[in-house]
Amino acid sequence: xxxxxxxxxxxxxxxxxxxxxxxxxxxxxxxxxxxxxxxxxxxxxxxxxxxxxxxxxxxxxxxxxxxxxxxxxxxxxxxxxxxxxxxxxxxxxxxxxxxxxxxxxxxxxxxxxxxxxxxxxxxxxxxxxxxxxxxxxxxxxxxxxxxxxxxxxxxxxxxxxxxxxxxxxxxxxxxxxxxxxxxxxxxxxxxxxxxxxxxxxxxxxxxxxxxxxxxxxxxxxxxxxxxxxxxxxxxxxxxxxxxxxxxxxxxxxxxxxxxxxxxxxxxxxxxxxxxxxxxxxxxxxxxxxxxxxxxxxxxxxxxxxxxxxxxxxxxxxxxxxxxxxxxxxxxxxxxxxxxxxxxxxxxxxxxxxxxxxxxxxxxxxxxxxxxxxxxxxxxxxxxxxxxxxxxxxxxxxxxxxxxxxxxxxxxxxxxxxxxxxxxxxxxxxxxxxxxxxxxxxxxxxxxxxxxxxxxxxxxxxxxxxxxxxxxxxxxxxxxxxxxxxxxxxxxxxxxxxxxxxxxxxxxxxxxxxxxxxxxxxxxxxxx
Amino acid sequence: xxxxxxxxxxxxxxxxxxxxxxxxxxxxxxxxxxxxxxxxxxxxxxxxxxxxxxxxxxxxxxxxxxxxxxxxxxxxxxxxxxxxxxxxxxxxxxxxxxxxxxxxxxxxxxxxxxxxxxxxxxxxxxxxxxxxxxxxxxxxxxxxxxxxxxxxxxxxxxxxxxxxxxxxxxxxxxxxxxxxxxxxxxxxxxxxxxxxxxxxxxxxxxxxxxxxxxxxxxxxxxxxxxxxxxxxxxxxxxxxxxxxxxxxxxxxxxxxxxxxxxxxxxxxxxxxxxxxxxxxxxxxxxxxxxxxxxxxxxxxxxxxxxxxxxxxxxxxxxxxxxxxxxxxxxxxxxxxxxxxxxxxxxxxxxxxxxxxxxxxxxxxxxxxxxxxxxxxxxxxxxxxxxx
Ligand SMILES: [Cu+2]
Numbered sequence: 001x002x003x004x005x006x007x008x009x010x011x012x013x014x015x016x017x018x019x020x021x022x023x024x025x026x027x028x029x030x031x032x033x034x035x036x037x038x039x040x041x042x043x044x045x046x047x048x049x050x051x052x053x054x055x056x057x058x059x060x061x062x063x064x065x066x067x068x069x070x071x072x073x074x075x076x077x078x079x080x081x082x083x084x085x086x087x088x089x090x091x092x093x094x095x096x097x098x099x100x101x102x103x104x105x106x107x108x109x110x111x112x113x114x115x116x117x118x119x120x121x122x123x124x125x126x127x128x129x130x131x132x133x134x135x136x137x138x139x140x141x142x143x144x145x146x147x148x149x150x151x152x153x154x155x156x157x158x159x160x161x162x163x164x165x166x167x168x169x170x171x172x173x174x175x176x177x178x179x180x181x182x183x184x185x186x187x188x189x190x191x192x193x194x195x196x197x198x199x200x201x202x203x204x205x206x207x208x209x210x211x212x213x214x215x216x217x218x219x220x221x222x223x224x225x226x227x228x229x230x231x232x233x234x235x236x237x238x239x240x241x242x243x244x245x246x247x248x249x250x251x252x253x254x255x256x257x258x259x260x261x262x263x264x265x266x267x268x269x270x271x272x273x274x275x276x277x278x279x280x281x282x283x284x285x286x287x288x289x290x291x292x293x294x295x296x297x298x299x300x301x302x303x304x305x306x307x308x309x310x311x312x313x314x315x316x317x318x319x320x321x322x323x324x325x326x327x328x329x330x331x332x333x334x335x336x337x338x339x340x341x342x343x344x345x346x347x348x349x350x351x352x353x354x355x356x357x358x359x360x361x362x363x364x365x366x367x368x369x370x371x372x373x374x375x376x377x378x379x380x381x382x383x384x385x386x387x388x389x390x391x392x393x394x395x396x397x398x399x400x401x402x403x404x405x406x407x408x409x410x411x412x413x414x415x416x417x418x419x420x421x422x423x424x425x426x427x428x429x430x431x432x433x434x435x436x437x438x439x440x441x442x443x444x445x446x447x448x449x450x451x452x453x454x455x456x457x458x459x460x461x462x463x464x465x466x467x468x469x470x471x472x473x474x475x476x477x478x479x480x481x482x483x484x485x486x487x488x489x490x491x492x493x494x495x496x497x498x499x500x501x502x503x504x505x506x507x508x509x510x511x512x513x514x515x516x517x518x519x520x521x522x523x524x525x526x527x
Numbered sequence: 528x529x530x531x532x533x534x535x536x537x538x539x540x541x542x543x544x545x546x547x548x549x550x551x552x553x554x555x556x557x558x559x560x561x562x563x564x565x566x567x568x569x570x571x572x573x574x575x576x577x578x579x580x581x582x583x584x585x586x587x588x589x590x591x592x593x594x595x596x597x598x599x600x601x602x603x604x605x606x607x608x609x610x611x612x613x614x615x616x617x618x619x620x621x622x623x624x625x626x627x628x629x630x631x632x633x634x635x636x637x638x639x640x641x642x643x644x645x646x647x648x649x650x651x652x653x654x655x656x657x658x659x660x661x662x663x664x665x666x667x668x669x670x671x672x673x674x675x676x677x678x679x680x681x682x683x684x685x686x687x688x689x690x691x692x693x694x695x696x697x698x699x700x701x702x703x704x705x706x707x708x709x710x711x712x713x714x715x716x717x718x719x720x721x722x723x724x725x726x727x728x729x730x731x732x733x734x735x736x737x738x739x740x741x742x743x744x745x746x747x748x749x750x751x752x753x754x755x756x757x758x759x760x761x762x763x764x765x766x767x768x769x770x771x772x773x774x775x776x777x778x779x780x781x782x783x784x785x786x787x788x789x790x791x792x793x794x795x796x797x798x799x800x801x802x803x804x805x806x807x808x809x810x811x812x813x814x815x816x817x818x819x820x821x822x823x824x825x826x827x828x829x830x831x832x833x834x835x836x837x838x839x840x841x842x843x844x845x846x847x848x849x850x851x852x853x854x855x856x857x858x859x860x861x862x863x864x865x866x867x868x869x870x871x872x873x874x875x876x877x878x879x880x881x882x883x884x885x886x887x888x889x890x891x892x893x894x895x896x897x898x899x900x901x902x903x904x905x906x907x908x909x910x911x912x913x914x
Contacts, residue, residue: 345597
């Protein structure tokens with residue numbers, strides 16, 4: 001990896017960014033757009049987090065103290081929609097924008113104008129979505145899964161929500177097409193597919209998942225729309241339809257969606273652990289195959305979200321076995337990461353701490369996922385706080401921690417400055433402690449019988465709910481440390497070297513820090 | 528640095544201690560009182576311990592590595608990055624564990640789905656937000672909703688201390704009485720949106736889906752009171768539609784059935800379990816004051832969840848009754864809204880949920896309360912004539 005340093009100053013015809021705010025509106029530069037996506041996700045993280053705090057505040061004690069149950073329901077609904085579509089997905093797209101061209105030695109994304117458009121749809125879509133909270137009748141309150149017929153009952157917010165979902169979908173599909181096009185067309189000569197960093201691989205597979213399932217979601221919500229406003233009866237038994245069909249269609253989208261939220265995280269962790277273990281990734285090829293098999297399996301397990309709807313026995317069996325199978329490739333990944341650490345020469349800077357936090361807590365979430373796969377037991381776990389605990393363990397210390405890890409890992413390359421290591425570590429430890437205080441007790445109350453999506457509960461659940469709420473506020477406010485560290489790093493700090501990390505390996509570490517506005521206009525030589 | 532790591536280890540050691548705490552007490556799944564619930568509990572504990580063992584092994588290797596293979600201890604990085612043998616082993620071993628888990632799980636599942644040869648059949652219908660039980664072998668049927676005291680206490684800002692209730696939010700007006708030692712088959716359906724009837728001690732959870740009927744069964748082995756909840760989000764008061772099952776010995780059950788059966792049951796409000804038709808309320812003339820009084824209580828149990836106790840509704844979701852063009856307009860249209868519901872909305876048809884006098888009373892009440900002053904009154908006989 002030698003001649004990689006971009007000699008961008010030779011190209012007088014290429015300018016830096018346009019001055020002023022319009023730079024961000026007109027930009028087609030992958031780095032600018034990556035930054036926009038990441039900042040957008042950060043803002044939405046606090047909006048979605050605020051909703052979570054309203055939920056937890058109401059649940060601090062038994063009895064209804066603060067909000068009306070209907071508003072509570074719209075908080076749980078919106079919290080999920082915002083966190084999934086407004087935080088995790090855009091953050092991953094932002095990271096893809098920043099890193100994929102640099103990792104494969106390409107000058108930019110393949111379709112830069114499309115790129116600009118896919119970002120700018122997002123603030124618009126979310127403005128529409130969030131505006132429903134201020135409408136008469138409030139926001140959507142039927143759960144983020146929008147199950148018919150409940151979702152058809154509310155006010156006219158449904159039309160706006162569906163409109164917003166369509167736009168988010170268009171943005172995601174355009175972003176995915178762009179990523180696929182970039183990976184297939186913009187690789188530097190010699191960057192064969194099996195040489196690509198795993199982050200690129202996982203995103204390639206994720207992009208295909210998105211292209212496959214977003215239209216399915218679009219179809220499902222469109223059928224809701226026509227049921228609500230044009231007298232069709234797709235999901236109404238009275239008119240010959242079937243409410244359960246909605247769930248099948250929804251989860252045919254929804255299950256691959258949960259892998260959309262975690263595969264890029266696998267890629268990030270696969271970049272970070274080798275760097276700080278100073279040792280190449282163990283089992284690169286099996287990592288790629290494991291990712292591909294997870295993606296394949298994700299299409300044939302959807303009904304494990306529906307074990308209580310009354311499926312035929314054969315169906316329940318099939319979905320149980322298929323779901324259990326997912327733990328094999330997932331296990332392979334975890335073992336490979338540990339084998340990468342094994343006999344390495346490890347240091348524990350903030351990105352590594354977050355990666356290890358991911359590894360440990362994602363594994364806990366994966367194990368509770370295995371428990372959930374066992375149908376007879378799942379029937380008891382289903383729709384309880386045990387499930388809430390499970391998916392928050394895979395999404396918060398999973399997806400969110402990977403995004404934090406990625407930020408700490410690559411921010412010196414983005415800004416040219418080192419972040420504040422001390423505060424980064426404090427951020428990790430405070431977050432991790434509170435996170436477990438927040439989510440771990442949910443396993444207990446769930447097993448003991450507390451259903452999810454309820455604003456009030458029986459006395460027997462009071463203690464652990466109070467604990468969880470304390471954890472929630474602690475976790476929520478400790479994210480301000482993250483904002484502080486990022487802000488400080490943008491403003492200044494110790495200058496970062498080209499390599500940044502001692503053990504860093506990959507093309508992105510061959511360009512100067514901060515990465516120039518245009519990189520790899522002449523493709524690097526791949527060793 | 529090593530201090531930091533020691534923290535990490537203690538934190539997770541603590542976590543795992545609490546995890547094994549999960550094997551006891553109110554922080555674990557109840558063992559339950561049916562053969563199936565016991566099997567499910569056994570499965571649950573089996574996977575739980577398997578997961579614990581896997582977790583401990585994985586984390587032990589990981590933390591060992593983090594202690595030993597650190598740069599500050601002078602560890603030099605090795606250079607291996609694959610090993611076909613190891614990779615095959617850690618693909619194959621989990622597969623074997625999975626198969627070992629799948630076999631008992633499949634057996635339990637088959638037993639769970641076998642609803643044949645039931646002694647007693649109960650049809651359970653979910654309504655927003657109460658349950659309706661119908662004993663198909665006898666003529667008994669009734670609604671069951673959250674106990675009125677609990678309902679008052681759970682209102683936002685009610686000022687009532689909820690910790691005074693032993694079974695806060697788990698008490699109903701009419702319990703579902705079932706015999707022990709009999710195979711009971713449940714038929715689940717719903718009238719409006721999807722609900723899910725869940726009683727943990729019976730290991731029964733099945734979605735109640737409008738237009739479809741699901742089956743499930745339980746054989747209760749010990750007399751007792753078993754409490755459950757609606758498990759599928761079903762709208763505003765999803766958290767407030769509990770289930771109480773009272774399992775009694777067979778003779779007691781027969782006696783209860785005999786007591787409940789003689790008077791032909793008219794669909795009854797959730798207010799009291801005594802057969803309502805007995806008072807011949809549809810035949811006689813009612814006075815305004817009488818209708819208003821009954822109407823208020825019907826309104827509070829059946830309508831206030833949506834239209835609010837003060838009649839103001841929730842704008843955009845549930846219309847206000849105060850000043851409503853329907854409640855202050857022609858009486859026939861008003862009756863029709865309540866009798867037949869408004870299809871495609873949350874406004875259900877109450878014809879099968881309320882008795883003639885209840886419906887007459889609540890309509891009269893709506894026309895003359897919350898500042899509405901229509902002045903007319905609806906007689907139960909007028910509702911009876913519609914049926
Ligand atoms: Cu319900």
